[in-house]
Amino acid sequence: MKVICDRSALADAVNIVGGVVATRSPSPVLLCVKLTAKDGRLILEGTDLEVGLRLGVDQVDVQEEGVALVPADKLSQIVRASDDSTLTLETEDHAMHIRGEDSHFKVFGFDPSEAPAVRDFEGLEVNTELECGVFKTLISRTLFAAAAEHSRYAINGVLFDRDGRKLRLIATDGRRLALAKGTCVSGEGTVRTIIPVKALTLINKIIDDPEATVKIAIDESQILFKVGDGPDSAVLSSNLVEGAFPPFEDVIPKDQDKRVSFEAGVLSSAIRRAALLTNEESKGVRLSFNEHKLTLTSRAPEMGEAEIQIDLKDYSGDPVEIGFNPGFITDALKVVGNNDVIIELKASNKPGVIKIGTDFTYVIMPVNLQ
Amino acid sequence: MNQPRTILHVDMDAFFAAVEQRDHPELRGKPVLIGHDGPRGVVATASYEARKFGCHSAQPIVIAKRRCPEAIIVPPNGKAYRQASKQVFEIFERFTPLVQPLSIDEAFLDVTGSLRLHGSAETIAQEIRRLITDETQLTGSVGIAPNKFLAKIASDLDKPDGLTIIQPDQVEAFLHELPIGKIPGVGPATERKFHHLGITTIGQTRSLDLDVLQQQFGSSAQRYWELSRGIDERQVVSDGEAKSISHEQTFGVDVAEPDEIRRVMLGQTEQVAWRLRKYDLHARTLTLKIRYGDFETITRSTTLQSPSNHTDDLWTSAKGLFDTWIAKEGFKPVRLIGVTATQFDQTPQMGLFEDENRDKQSAVEQATDTIVEKFGKHAIRRAGAIPRDNEPRP
Numbered sequence: 076m077k078v079i080c081d082r083s084a085l086a087d088a089v090n091i092v093g094g095v096v097a098t099r100s101p102s103p104v105l106l107c108v109k110l111t112a113k114d115g116r117l118i119l120e121g122t123d124l125e126v127g128l129r130l131g132v133d134q135v136d137v138q139e140e141g142v143a144l145v146p147a148d149k150l151s152q153i154v155r156a157s158d159d160s161t162l163t164l165e166t167e168d169h170a171m172h173i174r175g176e177d178s179h180f181k182v183f184g185f186d187p188s189e190a191p192a193v194r195d196f197e198g199l200e201v202n203t204e205l206e207c208g209v210f211k212t213l214i215s216r217t218l219f220a221a222a223a224e225h226s227r228y229a230i231n232g233v234l235f236d237r238d239g240r241k242l243r244l245i246a247t248d249g250r251r252l253a254l255a256k257g258t259c260v261s262g263e264g265t266v267r268t269i270i271p272v273k274a275l276t277l278i279n280k281i282i283d284d285p286e287a288t289v290k291i292a293i294d295e296s297q298i299l300f301k302v303g304d305g306p307d308s309a310v311l312s313s314n315l316v317e318g319a320f321p322p323f324e325d326v327i328p329k330d331q332d333k334r335v336s337f338e339a340g341v342l343s344s345a346i347r348r349a350a351l352l353t354n355e356e357s358k359g360v361r362l363s364f365n366e367h368k369l370t371l372t373s374r375a376p377e378m379g380e381a382e383i384q385i386d387l388k389d390y391s392g393d394p395v396e397i398g399f400n401p402g403f404i405t406d407a408l409k410v411v412g413n414n415d416v417i418i419e420l421k422a423s424n425k426p427g428v429i430k431i432g433t434d435f436t437y438v439i440m441p442v443n444l445q
Numbered sequence: 446m447n448q449p450r451t452i453l454h455v456d457m458d459a460f461f462a463a464v465e466q467r468d469h470p471e472l473r474g475k476p477v478l479i480g481h482d483g484p485r486g487v488v489a490t491a492s493y494e495a496r497k498f499g500c501h502s503a504q505p506i507v508i509a510k511r512r513c514p515e516a517i518i519v520p521p522n523g524k525a526y527r528q529a530s531k532q533v534f535e536i537f538e539r540f541t542p543l544v545q546p547l548s549i550d551e552a553f554l555d556v557t558g559s560l561r562l563h564g565s566a567e568t569i570a571q572e573i574r575r576l577i578t579d580e581t582q583l584t585g586s587v588g589i590a591p592n593k594f595l596a597k598i599a600s601d602l603d604k605p606d607g608l609t610i611i612q613p614d615q616v617e618a619f620l621h622e623l624p625i626g627k628i629p630g631v632g633p634a635t636e637r638k639f640h641h642l643g644i645t646t647i648g649q650t651r652s653l654d655l656d657v658l659q660q661q662f663g664s665s666a667q668r669y670w671e672l673s674r675g676i677d678e679r680q681v682v683s684d685g686e687a688k689s690i691s692h693e694q695t696f697g698v699d700v701a702e703p704d705e706i707r708r709v710m711l712g713q714t715e716q717v718a719w720r721l722r723k724y725d726l727h728a729r730t731l732t733l734k735i736r737y738g739d740f741e742t743i744t745r746s747t748t749l750q751s752p753s754n755h756t757d758d759l760w761t762s763a764k765g766l767f768d769t770w771i772a773k774e775g776f777k778p779v780r781l782i783g784v785t786a787t788q789f790d791q792t793p794q795m796g797l798f799e800d801e802n803r804d805k806q807s808a809v810e811q812a813t814d815t816i817v818e819k820f821g822k823h824a825i826r827r828a829g830a831i832p833r834d835n836e837p838r839p
Contacts, residue, residue: 228798250794321798355729359792376791398792424795442792 076112076141077165081134082175085117085162086154088132091280092121093147095128108147109190110164110171112137116306120193121147126274126313127193130281133306145171145184153180194312196301199292202266203237205259207302208285213244214275216255216410216435221272222248229318232269235298237262245323251403251439252323260288269320270298274313278302281309327438328426331419333392335364337385339416343408345383349373350401352381359398359442364420366390373401397423398444404429407437449613451566452681453554454588454596455573457533458605460550462492463583464529465519476516480506485698489521493605526550529581536576540569543681553593555681570608591616592677598627616675621648628672630665638662647673690726691734692716693783699738701778703771707764713784714763718756721786727752727793728786731762735770736781745770752790759786 089108097105100123109120117132143166150173154162159175166172169187173180214233222230234245240259245252281302282289290301299312349360349371356376363370364387371383397420407429408416419428423444429437457463461479466472476495480488486506498513510516530549537544540563543555556569563569570587577585588599590611599609611619623646625631625639638661644650650658650673658666671677682688692713700706710733721728732746745766749758763784 247797249796249798252797326797356789357791358794400792400794426797438797440795440797442794444792 076110076143077137077139077163078110078112078117079136079138079161079163080117080132082154082157082159082162084132084134086151088117088119088130089147089151089154091277092119092128092130093151094277094280095123095126096121096147097123103146104144104185104189104191106146106148107144107185107190108150109187109193110143110145112140112142112164114306120190122191122193124191125271126277126311127191128277128281128312129193129195129310131305131307131309139165141166142187143171143184144169144187144190145182149182153182194297194299194310196290196292196299196310199294199299201261201290202293203242203259203262203291204288205242205257205262205291206285207282207287207289209257209259210289211279211282211285213242213255213257214279217244217246217253218272218275218279219246219406219410220248220251220253220437221246223272228321229269229316230321232271232316233275234320234323235266235268235270237266239263239265245320247321247323249321250400251406251437252326253407254323254327254436254438256434266293268293268298269316269318271313271316274298274300274311277311281311326426327436328419328421328428331421331428333364333390333395333420334417335369335387335390336415336417339408339411339414341385342416342418343405345369345371345385346401346404346408349381349383350405352379353401354378358400359444360401361396361398361444363394363396364390365394392420395420395423396444397427398442399427399439400442403439407439411435448557449591450555450557451560452590452593452596453556453566453570453573454590454593454600455533455537455552455554455585456588456597456600456604457550457577457583457585459490459492459496460529460583461490461521461526462495462519464525465522466492467582468525469519472517472519476500476513478506478509478513478516478518479521480509480518481520482506482518483698487695491516529583532581533577533583533585536573536580539576540573542683544683545681553596553681567608567610570610574606574608592675593679593681594629594672594677595619595675597629598623617648620673620675621646623647625650628669635662635665649673687724688789689785689787690717690720690728691732691783691785693734693781693785695736695781696779699778699780703767703776706779706782707767709782710763710767710784711760713782714760715756717784717786718754718759721754721789725754726786726789726791727754728759729788729790730786731759731766732785732787733763733766733770734781734783734785735779737777738780740780742781743770748788751796752788752793759784 092108096108100106105123111118115137117135119130121128153173157175163174164171169184171182171184173182217233221233230247230249236243236245240262242259243254243256245254278300287303292299296315297312298315299310302309346360350373352373352375353360354375357374361372368387369385372381374380411431414431417430423441426438426440462477465477465479474494476498477492478488478495478500479490480486484507488500488502488504488506488509490502491500495513495516500509500513500516506518526549534544537552537554541554541556541559545553556566559569560566566589570589574585574587577583584606586600586604586607588596588609590596590599591613595611595616599611602609625644625647626636628647650669655666655670658670662669694709729752730746730748732744734742734744736742747762747766749762753759
């Protein structure tokens with residue numbers, strides 16, 4: 076194989092595929108990226124056996140078709156460190172030569188036939204099709220709330236819940252829950268399945284053209300995404316998370332009787348400032364609402380105290396005082412864009428809700444203030 | 446500079462022995478050693494009659510018996526001591542909420558805020574001593590000083606049944622006379638180092654620059670420098686504000702049975718969890734302390750999945766640490782085992798999906814806590830923490 080590549084396009088692709096392959100494994104081929112030069116494009120493949128990715132790069136000149144299997148981290152380091160506008164990749168047995176204007180690297184690789192298979196989208200039935208922009212919004216509004224690990228429920232993933240063309244993504248870590256709604260281009264019947272955090276993180280990175288569409292196929296144990304249609308399209312396959320998602324609908328409050336709206340930026344700034352005087356022992360920020368204003372207070376033992384006030388225009392309901400982990404609020408405010416948010420509350424020991432219209436609902440359990 | 450404080454250190458006199466002599470008139474006036482009589486037994490407390498012979502606490506029973514062959518050895522009766530301790534601490538709390546227990550028979554009291562209500566520090570100290578004698582028929586010695594370091598040294602100066610006051614203007618003269626070995630943490634080796642520098646009293650340390658102290662004593666230098674000037678800013682912290690809650694036990698002989706140790710650990714974990722719940726604290730970290738027969742001591746810590754004061758959660762962590770220790774490092778007979786909870790979360794996060802089992806567990810714990818408060822800690826406990834029949838109950 077011999078391919079002349081646009082360095083920056085190659086760097087982006089290697090970086091993304093490098094995020095898929097295992098970081099540590101007794102099997103060296105799992106640490107590798109497979110490169111296939113064919114039909115005028117270069118295809119990069121990587122997998123950790125849970126998630127697999129196939130990424131096309133079309134800014135290449137294929138001079139000789141062929142296949143290579145090389146360690147992802149070394150390839151990525153070399154491509155990133157180079158200043159050249161193009162790099163030439165050429166194989167010699169299982170080694171790869173990477174040549175720039177003033178450089179020549181020879182990297183030892185492995186027999187490409189040993190590379191674990193990465194699935195392609197060919198021949199699969201499209202279950203759902205939606206705009207990349209919509210999908211990206213839904214992912215960014217939920218993914219942050221998913222659990223890193225949890226024993227009782229399958230919440231180390233995001234619930235994909237589609238009914239006809241209506242799609243909901245739901246994520247929770249047991250203390251807060253994010254639900255985002257959107258509309259698909261096409262979709263029949265219903266689907267409910269849990270997608271691992273890693274797969275959605277990768278999809279979020281791959282989607283760069285909001286106008287493009289993403290096609291989704293689901294079979295027994297895997298979900299596959301195809302982003303774009305051209306020679307630079309990407310196919311991501313992932314195992315599904317097994318187990319039961321918690322009964323999330325039961326914990327979304329329906330009888331909140333206190334309500335107020337905020338400019339996201341104003342609330343975010345106040346929370347971040349109040350959080351300056353919290354610490355590991357005392358993580359909570361106290362929010363005291365009344366008709367006219369919101370007072371945020373915090374106290375870190377042996378450090379000090381903070382108080383921030385915001386005037387309220389449209390508070391309705393009785394005064395209430397409630398404590399929240401400030402990070403849980405700012406996490407949500409980061410992903411709502413320039414929208415105004417509505418906060419709904421009930422009591423100091425009941426969940427609070429942050430909303431943008433009906434498209435985004437975020438439920439947070441309070442902390443116990445003493 | 447903080448405003449001047451008035452700190453009391455109250456130390457009960459030969460506490461365990463005094464309780465036994467109170468409850469058993471036949472022991473009065475006789476040398477008494479509290480401890481388990483056996484090859485590895487250690488003196489917990491020696492009565493003043495036994496101290497004349499050179500017996501003291503932490504001494505192997507075997508040695509103490511050589512010094513005083515007629516000493517009467519009494520096994521510890523924890524229940525009686527705890528009962529007496531509770532009475533004494535209740536007396537302290539009549540004078541100030543700032544009571545920091547150092548052990549079952551010793552505490553710091555910050556009475557700075559109580560002076561207007563109760564009169565001078567000396568009046569408070571005399572009143573505490575009178576109430577202790579009236580209500581428990583025991584005696585305690587009190588030190589009064591502007592800080593903890595000096596108060597603790599003062600209480601020891603006129604034992605038993607004494608009262609020593611160090612006024613702020615007496616601190617300098619007092620330190621000038623105080624042997625260097627009286628600084629807590631200064632053992633024979635450090636003492637020799639000071640002597641080598643020509644220093645025999647704490648006050649003399651003032652003549653040394655901080656640089657010189659740092660060269661000689663490293664990280665302890667700052668503290669010596671401050672103590673030599675009578676500076677000790679450590680606050681009196683009551684149990685509710687404590688940074689850690691722990692229970693540990695030294696065995697009479699090294700224990701070679703992992704299950705035996707697990708049983709003791711479960712009892713300790715129950716105690717720690719109970720104290721956490723009493724103050725509504727949730728711990729994030731659990732630490733296991735293991736001492737081998739050769740006194741080598743190791744600690745192993747783990748972070749809980751989320752802060753908790755449930756016995757089950759703490760026990761899962763404690764057992765996990767113990768089993769990992771065995772699996773990784775191999776079991777060795779254990780001289781001391783202890784369980785410590787730290788990293789308290791004062792604003793515990795509520796959960797969205799509190800499951801039914803957890804609620805039931807909380808209800809069970811509330812019920813058992815009530816029983817423990819009423820009838821003592823052995824009234825109800827997990828079956829796994831109950832000693833086997835052939836052993837003495839703790």
